Amino acid sequence: MKKVFLSAFAALVFFSCQNDQSENLDQDTNTIAQRGCASQDVLDAQLRANPALAIKMNEIEAFTQNQVLTNRLVNGKVEIPVIVNVLYRTTAQNISDAQIQSQIDVLNKDFNAANSDYNSVPALFSGVKANVGITFVLEKINRKSTTKTSWGTNDAMKKTAQGGIAPTSPTTKLNMWSCAIGGGILGYAQFPGGSSATDGVVIDSKYFGLSGSANAPFNLGRTGTHEVGHWMNLRHIWGDANCGSDLVADTPTHNTANYGVPAYPHYSTCSGTPVEMTMNYMDYTDDNGMYMFSNGQKSRMAAIFLSGGPRAAFGI
Template sequence: MKKLILSAFALTMLLSCSNEDSVAVEDGAVATAHRGCASHDVLERQLAEDPSLSQRMAAFDLQAEQFLTEGRIVNGVLEIPVVFNVLYKTGSENITDAQLQSQITVLNNDFNATNADYVSNNPFNSVRGGLKVKFTLDGVNRKATTKASWGTNDAMKKSSQGGINPTSPTTKLNYWVCTIGGGILGYAQFPGGSSATDGVVIDSKYTGTSGTASYPFNKGRTATHEVGHWMNLRHIWGDANCGNDQVADTPTHNAANSGVPAVGHRSTCSGQPLEMYMNYMDYTDDRGMYMFSKGQVSRMSAAFASSGPRSSFR
């Protein structure tokens, strides 16, 4: 188990969601079947554009540490309205309301720890946690486009660049559905960034559980992973060899896992701990991930506390 270690350097290493070196993808790129997202690359760009972001994120980490130490929780059920912004060039990219609703169902099951595919005899059963939250479908905006792929420069979030501006981003979770390209399944903006670009972006092929949802990422877990980032969770391996995800009850991982690891898979880090490869913040296939830990739930709760970076959602 890990102690919480806070450093400005660690902030610059946050959340590397891509299995590829280049993520600034433009039109015509072809996605490949591995879990790729671009949250870390987007964060690095935002840190370069806004030097004060690092200080704000460091302050959020300190608030989260205090929140965990004091044992406070968010009372009641937190309701999060979700606005889907669908950008499409082809008919298949213009996914149905039913497919979007299936994603809402997945988010509610995964975050509340009511998902039916949970394996109750896994070795981390005692630390499984659920957040008291209710995601609701607030609205769907659709826009035809001539772009084959959008890349990761937030163009899909700006009407001036052919995208869709966010709707009430301080009180609603904006979820852009579009083809990103380059093997990128999705990415999120972490607490502290500009409200003009706040939210998550997920490829249409990895949204929901019906329609165009594509194996092995056809159970809606890309959104679970990215919304976890949006709620201030880091990757379980801490974005470094044997890194720190700032959560005490997750074991140290030496790197991301892919596919569905064999039962008993262990880290090469000190003590060779059993890895929590079924955690939503790893890189396994959708069918291989099915839990958050209690520590992760507390960290997400802290983001919505009265002093937290997403307190406006309360």
């Protein structure tokens, strides 16, 4: 497993110089052939628009690493109230209360090691698989009819002036938007440190919760798990660069993103040729191919809720 050492300068470079990831849309069927998460692309755009954000995120990273290294994390429970904002043009996009609740249920299972595939984690990683211990409670659903065919990734769905729904109390509630994103993107999230006016998670309505076999292989709610992981400060497991760092010590170094459901063991060509943790929620595999967080990722997520952390208002 890799070690993580990040100087202030290196952190600034990390946050401002990530590689863009291409997305894959089957133009013949208008269905997504491979997972596409725009969280890093959105962060890159925010950094270009506001260079001071890199400094703020560097401070968050320094705080996070300090909490992890000094073992000051509190093994407590965090309960996250969730607001779901549904923007719909068609009946199918106006997803049901039951489908919305199914996403909350998936989050509660995945973040509490209660998912049925948790025991499928290979023996190699059994010592680092984690029960994160964070729960989610659906507090309110807001709905709004729209004429937009797609919303893109410029946060328009979060802005009333652009036809969207503004977030509700984003410093103490997780806001999620369900809408037609377009462009081959399943979802994206805002990392800790960004503006509260755009804070939260966006998921395409076709991939929100248990969305049915028609939307396989992204129909098991794992897009939500992946994006909430970003909202809690987790990076893609390959670090958005060839053999990059996800800033977590107990995850193997990946060449790049993995797609589909790779056969185990899948070896990296990075230094040491480690077996890749393709079943980690922060890879790009299909929904039925991802089913674990690591202890290092758990510690990283816990740090943001501590006093002085970017999501301390949620509390531990």
